[in-house]
Each structure stands twice: as C-alpha cells, then as structure tokens.
Amino acid sequence: MGHREDLLEGAKSCLLAKGFARTTARDIVKESGTNLASIGYHYGSKDALLAQAYIALVEGMGDAFEGDGEAGITAEPGSVERFEEVWSNIIATMREPGSIWRLSVEIIAMGDQLPEVRDHLALAQREAGRGLIPLLMGGREEDVTDETADTLGMFYVTLMTGLIAQWTFDPQTAPGAEQLTEGLRQVIAAAGKS
Structure with missing residues (x-):
C-alpha cells in the first residue's frame, strides 16, 4: 500500500476509536505510519481525509445491508416484504457493539464545527440514496436517475438517518423492521383512501 491508502486505513481506525472531533492529524499519522505532509498532499486536509x-x-456496510445466506434478500423487489428484509439487515448493523453509525450522529451534532467534513458527507448523501434504491426496488445502481436519487433515494436516506439517531440515542425503544413495515402499511392504506 502507498501513503494514500495507509492514511485512509489509519483514518478509519482513528474514527472508530475516537470519532471525528477527537481524532488529530498526529493520531492518523501514528496509526498509518506516514507523515503529516502526506495528509495535505493526498487529501488536502485532515477533515477531507476523515470524510473520505x-x-x-x-460503503463497506453494503454487503451487510444485503445480508448473506438465509439472512439474504429473497422477497420481490419493491414489495413490502422486501422493505422489511432490507431494513432488518440495516438495523442489524446498528445493533452491533461499536456501530459506525455513532459517527453519523456526531457529524449531525457537530456539523457547523466540522464544515469540511459536513460538506463532503452532504455530497455523498445522493450517492447513498442511489445505492439504497436497488436494494429495495431492484435494478442496478448505475441505472438510477438523478431525479429518482433526489426523491426516493433521499426518502430512504432520511429514514436511515432517523433510525441511526434513534438506535444511537435509545436502542431499547428504537423501532425494528417489523414496526417500520407496519407503519409503511398504514401509510399505504391511508394513501389508498384519498
């Protein structure tokens, strides 16, 4: 691996151990075995590196969202059953000790203090939505239009952000996939009456 990759791996380790606010450039350099100048050369700044x-x-969570073996996605794309399967897999990643999702809550809470990190992550939201659409609706990520990413994709990102906040704040009362699916059924039923 070169310095760029070493820095990225070091930054990932630091994020998981310390979070955004407490990670220093020196922490990353120590963890990666590189030097301070490498951060600026390869990423421009510590915050840009942390965002990446x-x-x-x-992105490494994608496989967990799809599940594996018997926990894999089996329901028809776009179905309520598929919705429940996918959100069950996503929520399982939130239940894990040391879940990376606490970092999302940190950036939401400290966004104004970490503007470069916030700016990088804001740009990544559309792509996150674009990636969720095929999981839930079928198809290929590269076929998702910008309009669909900006509507359906952002709907899914908003749902996920709320789940992350709830699972981080109070996992005892955070909803499971069954509750989300029942809520979706109620929305569908109410929309059908109008």
Whole structure:
C-alpha cells in the first residue's frame, strides 16, 4: 500500500476509536505510519481525509445491508416484504457493539464545527440514496436517475438517518423492521383512501 491508502486505513481506525472531533492529524499519522505532509498532499486536509474514511466505512456496510445466506434478500423487489428484509439487515448493523453509525450522529451534532467534513458527507448523501434504491426496488445502481436519487433515494436516506439517531440515542425503544413495515402499511392504506 502507498501513503494514500495507509492514511485512509489509519483514518478509519482513528474514527472508530475516537470519532471525528477527537481524532488529530498526529493520531492518523501514528496509526498509518506516514507523515503529516502526506495528509495535505493526498487529501488536502485532515477533515477531507476523515470524510473520505467515513464514506469508505459506510460503503463497506453494503454487503451487510444485503445480508448473506438465509439472512439474504429473497422477497420481490419493491414489495413490502422486501422493505422489511432490507431494513432488518440495516438495523442489524446498528445493533452491533461499536456501530459506525455513532459517527453519523456526531457529524449531525457537530456539523457547523466540522464544515469540511459536513460538506463532503452532504455530497455523498445522493450517492447513498442511489445505492439504497436497488436494494429495495431492484435494478442496478448505475441505472438510477438523478431525479429518482433526489426523491426516493433521499426518502430512504432520511429514514436511515432517523433510525441511526434513534438506535444511537435509545436502542431499547428504537423501532425494528417489523414496526417500520407496519407503519409503511398504514401509510399505504391511508394513501389508498384519498
């Protein structure tokens, strides 16, 4: 691995151990075995590097969202059953000790204090929505239009952000996939009456 990759891996480790606010450039350098100048050369700033490291951590969760073996996604794309299966897999990642999702809550709470991190992550939201759509609706990520990413994709990102906040704040009362699915059924029933 080169310095760029070493820095990214070091930043990921630091984020998981310390979070955004408490990670220093020196922490990253120590963890990665590189030097301070490498951060600026490869990423521009510590905050830009931390944002890229967070995005890489989240992208690494894609396989967990799909499940594996018997926990994999089996229901018809776009169905209520598929909705429940996918959100069950996503919520399972929130139940894990040391879940990376606490980092999302940190950035929401400290966004104004970490503007460069916030700006990088704001740009990544559309792509996150674009990635969730095929999981729930079927198809390929590269076929999702910008309009669909900005509507349906952002609906899913908003749902996920709320779940992250609830599971981080109070996992004892946070909803499971069954509750979300029942709520969706109620919304569908009410929309059908109008």
